[in-house]
Amino acid sequence: MSDVSLEALRRRTFAIISHPDAGKTTLTEKLLLFGGAIQMAGSVKGRKAARHATSDWMALEKERGISVTSSVMQFPYEGRIVNLLDTPGHADFGEDTYRVLTAVDSALMVIDVAKGVEERTIKLMEVCRLRDTPIMTFINKLDREGKSPVDLLDEVESVLGIQCAPVTWPIGMGQRLKGVVHLITGEVHLYEQGRNFTRQDSTIFASLDDPALEARIGTPMLQEVRDELELVQGASHPFDPAAYLSGKQTPVFFGSAVNNFGVQLLLDFFIEHAPSPKPRGTTSREVAPYEQHLSGFVFKIQANMDPQHRDRVAFMRICSGKFSAGMKAFQPRTGKEVKLANALTFMASDREIAESAWPGDVIGIHNHGTISIGDSFSEGEMLSFTGIPNFAPELFRRARLRDPLKLKQLQKGLAQLSEEGATQFFRPLMSNDLILGAVGMLQFDVVAYRLKDEYGVDASFEQVNVATARWIKCADAKKLEEFRDKNAMNLSIDAAGELVYLAPTRVNLQLAQERAPGVQFLATREHA
Numbered sequence: 001m002s003d004v005s006l007e008a009l010r011r012r013t014f015a016i017i018s019h020p021d022a023g024k025t026t027l028t029e030k031l032l033l034f035g036g037a038i039q040m041a042g043s044v045k046g047r048k049a050a051r052h053a054t055s056d057w058m059a060l061e062k063e064r065g066i067s068v069t070s071s072v073m074q075f076p077y078e079g080r081i082v083n084l085l086d087t088p089g090h091a092d093f094g095e096d097t098y099r100v101l102t103a104v105d106s107a108l109m110v111i112d113v114a115k116g117v118e119e120r121t122i123k124l125m126e127v128c129r130l131r132d133t134p135i136m137t138f139i140n141k142l143d144r145e146g147k148s149p150v151d152l153l154d155e156v157e158s159v160l161g162i163q164c165a166p167v168t169w170p171i172g173m174g175q176r177l178k179g180v181v182h183l184i185t186g187e188v189h190l191y192e193q194g195r196n197f198t199r200q201d202s203t204i205f206a207s208l209d210d211p212a213l214e215a216r217i218g219t220p221m222l223q224e225v226r227d228e229l230e231l232v233q234g235a236s237h238p239f240d241p242a243a244y245l246s247g248k249q250t251p252v253f254f255g256s257a258v259n260n261f262g263v264q265l266l267l268d269f270f271i272e273h274a275p276s277p278k279p280r281g282t283t284s285r286e287v288a289p290y291e292q293h294l295s296g297f298v299f300k301i302q303a304n305m306d307p308q309h310r311d312r313v314a315f316m317r318i319c320s321g322k323f324s325a326g327m328k329a330f331q332p333r334t335g336k337e338v339k340l341a342n343a344l345t346f347m348a349s350d351r352e353i354a355e356s357a358w359p360g361d362v363i364g365i366h367n368h369g370t371i372s373i374g375d376s377f378s379e380g381e382m383l384s385f386t387g388i389p390n391f392a393p394e395l396f397r398r399a400r401l402r403d404p405l406k407l408k409q410l411q412k413g414l415a416q417l418s419e420e421g422a423t424q425f426f427r428p429l430m431s432n433d434l435i436l437g438a439v440g441m442l443q444f445d446v447v448a449y450r451l452k453d454e455y456g457v458d459a460s461f462e463q464v465n466v467a468t469a470r471w472i473k474c475a476d477a478k479k480l481e482e483f484r485d486k487n488a489m490n491l492s493i494d495a496a497g498e499l500v501y502l503a504p505t506r507v508n509l510q511l512a513q514e515r516a517p518g519v520q521f522l523a524t525r526e527h528a
C-alpha cells in the first residue's frame with residue numbers, strides 16, 4: 001500500500017455540531033485530553049470566555065486570533081490521526097459553520113439531556129444531510145436530571161429523521177447516575193465523580209451479571225436497568241455500520257463531558273467506525289484520496305491577528321495526495337500555478353510550519369488576498385472541487401461613508417472582507433450603492449470595526465430595502481439578456497462577478513420568478 005493510502009486510512013476528520021451550551025467546548029477539551037494535547041484545554045476555555053463577551057470588541061479581536069489556532073485541532077489516538085474542525089460558536093456565524101461541514105468526513109452531534117434536540121442542531125443536521133455525512137450522537141450532562149433516554153431517542157428519530165442505535169445506555173441519571181452499559185461489549189462502566197482530569201474513565205465490570213456490580217449499585221437499580229434494556233433492545237435498532245456510513249443511522253452514547261464520563265467509550269468507537277477520507281467530486285471527475293497527486297479545497301479564510309500585515313490564512317482541506325512544503329499546485333480559478341509555501345499545520349495545540357500533510361488533514365496557507373473561499377488547488381491537472389456553497393444572506397445593509405474620499409478603500413475593504421465568507425458584497429447595476437449581506441446581525445458590527453481598524457475607513461451601515469437575494473442562472477443567453485434588461489433595478493453583481501437578484505420583498509421575488517420561466521433563482525451559489 002502506498003504512503004498516501006496508509007496515511008489517508010489513518011485519518012478521521014470531523015466536526016462537532018450542537019446548540020450553544022450543550023457542551024461542545026467541554027467535550028472538545030476532553031477529547032484533546034485523551035489525545036494527549038492537554039495544554040490545549042486551556043485555550044479552548046479561553047476562546048469560550050471570549051465568545052461569551054460578544055459586545056466587547058477586544059474580545060472579538062481576541063476570538064479571531066484564538067480561533068485561528070483552535071480552528072483545527074489535530075491529535076493522534078490509537079494509531080489514528082484525528083482532525084477536529086471547530087465550528088464557530090456564535091449563532092450568528094452560520095454560513096461559516098456550514099462550510100466547515102463540507103470539509104469533514106463525519107460529525108459528532110452533542111445533545112443536552114435536559115433540552116433534547118434544539119433549533120441549531122436541527123439546522124446543522126439539515127446541512128449534514130445534504131452530503132449524507134455520518135453522525136455519531138453524544139447525549140451530555142447525564143449528571144443532571146433530564147428527559148428519559150427512551151424519549152430522547154424518540155425525539156432524535158422523529159425531529160431529525162435519523163434512526164438511533166444506542167451503543168451505551170445510562171444506569172440512572174442526575175443524582176442517581178451510576179454508570180453506563182456498553183451494549184456491544186456488555187461492559188459496565190461506573191460513574192465516579194471527580195475523575196474529570198484523569199484519563200481512566202471509570203471502574204469497569206465485565207457485565208451486568210457481575211456479582212461485584214450488584215454489590216456496588218444495589219439490586220433495585222440493577223433490576224431497573226435490566227427492565228429498561230429489555231424494552232430498549234426490543235424497540236431500537238442494533239448498530240449497523242453501513243447504515244451509519246450512509247447517514248441513515250446514528251450510534252448514540254450517553255455521558256457527562258464535564259465529568260469526563262462516557263467520553264472515552266465514544267472516542268474508541270469513533271476511531272474504529274468513523275470514516276476515513278472518501279472520494280470527492282470535481283467539475284471534471286471524482287478524486288480518490290489515495291491518488292498520488294495533491295488536491296484540496298479552501299473552506300475557510302481568516303484574517304490574521306496583526307492588523308499591520310494584512311495577511312490571511314486560507315484553510316485547505318486535503319482531498320488526495322501528499323502536501324510537501326514549498327510544492328507547486330494549480331489554482332484553477334486563476335489558471336495559475338502557485339507555490340504553497342509557509343503552510344501551517346495544527347498538530348496538538350501549536351501552529352507549526354507544515355512539512356507534510358495527507359488526505360483529511362487541513363493546512364493553513366498564508367496569503368495576501370490571492371486565495372478565496374471555494375478555491376481548489378491541484379497538482380498535475382486542473383481540478384475544481386464542487387459542493388462548497390455560498391448561502392443567500394438574510395440581512396442587508398447599505399454602507400455609508402463618513403469621508404467620501406475613502407471610497408476606494410471602502411470598496412477594497414468590503415471586497416476583501418467578503419472573501420472571508422462571513423459577509424457578501426453586492427454592487428447594484430443601477431446605482432453606486434455598496435450593499436453588504438450577512439447571515440447574522442453581528443457581522444455588520446464586525447465589518448464596521450474591521451474597516452476602521454484594518455483599512456482606516458470610517459463607515460456605518462444603514463437600512464436598505466432588500467429582503468432576500470437569489471443568484472441568477474440561465475442557459476439561454478438571449479433570455480438572460482432580456483431578464484437583465486427588464487430587472488436591472490433589482491440586479492447586482494457580487495464579489496465574484498456573479499449576477500444576483502436583490503428582492504425588496506418575498507412577494508416581489510415570487511412575482512419575478514413567475515414572470516421569468518426558464519431563469520433559475522438560486523438560494524445558494526457554489527463557489528466557481
Ligand code: G4P
Nearest residue numbers: 019020021022023024025026140141142144256257258259
Ligand atoms: P458549548 O461549547 O456547546 O456552548 O458548551 P460548553 O462546553 O461551553 O458548556 C456549556 C455549559 O455546560 C458550561 O457551563 C459547562 O461547564 C456545562 N457542561 C458541559 N458538560 C456538562 C456536563 O456533562 N454536566 C454538567 N452538569 N454541565 C456540563 P457554564 O456554567 O456555562 O460554564 P463553566 O463556568 O462551567 O465553564
